[in-house]
Amino acid sequence: MRLLGRYRPVLYPSAAVLIVAACATSAVEPVSNTSPVSPPPSSSPQQVTVLPPPPDQVADVVDARTVLLSNGLEARILGLAPADECWSAAALKFTRETLLDRQVRYSRASASVITLRLADNDDFATLAVSKGMARAEKDDPVLTEVEKSAAKAGLGLWGPPCKGSATSAPPPPPPVQTTTPPPAPPVETKDCAVSYRVAKEWAGGFHVEIIVRNTAQAAVSQWVLQWKFPGGQKIGQTWNASVHQRGTDVAAMSATGPAPLAPGATVAFRFNAEGPTATPGAFTLNGKTCSL
Structure with a gap:
């Protein structure tokens, strides 16, 4: 029987309402609070994804290999050697254009030395060395190989005007040795x-x-x-x-x-x-x- 629209609702007498309510109440069984509850179906263990730390922002670039982060940490970037005089201005310009006011992620190698990754997860030290914008520190086999490739291609500091030299002017000739230096001790080589x-x-x-x-x-x-x-x-x-x-x-x-x-x-x-x-x-x- 329709209750809305152009039909009027049917109003039941009060006695009939009480009889219907009593029948409805007697038909409902009480629920015991102590009834056992079935445990939820077991599910296979879910793989936990470890999220990296939230990114920080580079607030300032101190020099070509030193940055100040938004959290107050001033640190040197691991793997980069100090910029030579001939290429220092270009190296600083590249570091500022790449890092300043950009979001990065870092991990500490020591209290004041970090590895730095850009928003696309590229390692900044590897990027700088691969473009010839920085030299690799000694004894870093990963960046040393990257540096050799940049030097072979004549990129950045390996091209003009520096061509791999610390200064644009040719270095002075070495002093004449008046005495014969003692032989160097043998260098221990590793396999x-x-x-x-x-x-x-x-x-x-x-x-x-x-x-x-x-x-x-x-x-x-x-x-x-x-x-x-x-x-x-x-x-x-x-x-x-x-x-x-x-x-x-x-x-x-x-x-x-x-x-x-x-x-x-x-x-x-x-x-x-x-x-x-x-x-x-x-x-x-x-x-x-x-x-x-």
């Missing part, structure tokens, strides 16, 4: 070199990028890189390597079976780890100590 870079950090964990180079004259038939953590670190997800850990001892090897490593060749892999951020003090490749 391998390792670059260990903490690329990201978050509460309770960190992400590491490792590059291993065979610096020996002979090829390595199956590479196994070993190191020891100081304590409290536990490796989780890995990329491009099979990593095994027993206590603080860690061993990494090819994830696809025996993988030779020719003289001068490199292999790179990454991993996430739980615990406090740590940088091992020594590495061995197939039992031989590597340089860092």
Whole structure:
């Protein structure tokens, strides 16, 4: 029976309303507060995604490799050498145009040294060196290779007017030696070199990028890189390597079976780890100590 529109509603007598209400009340069963509640169906565990720390903003550029962040931290960018006189103005201009007032993410290498990533996740040190806007610090095998490519292409400071020199003018001739210097002591050479870079950090964990180079004259038939953590670190997800850990001892090897490593060749892999951020003090490749 319609209640709205052009039909009038039907009004029931009060006695009929009471009878209907009584029937409705008697038909409803009381619900016990102590009735057992079925547990929710179990669900498969969900994968937890670890988010990187929120970005900061570059408030000022102190020099070509030093920035002031919006949180008050003034720090040097890891991997970049001081700008030479010939290229200092161009290097500073590039750093300001790339970083000033831009959002970045950083992780600490020490109290005043950081790695810096742009909004597109590019590493700033790698970007600057690849464009010839900065030199790589010594003993950084990753950026050294990038620097060689920029120099070969004649980019930035490797082109005119500097052409790789500290000043645009030719350097003065070396002084004439009047005495014969003593022979230099023999340089100890290693059979391998390792670059260990903490690329990201978050509460309770960190992400590491490792590059291993065979610096020996002979090829390595199956590479196994070993190191020891100081304590409290536990490796989780890995990329491009099979990593095994027993206590603080860690061993990494090819994830696809025996993988030779020719003289001068490199292999790179990454991993996430739980615990406090740590940088091992020594590495061995197939039992031989590597340089860092």
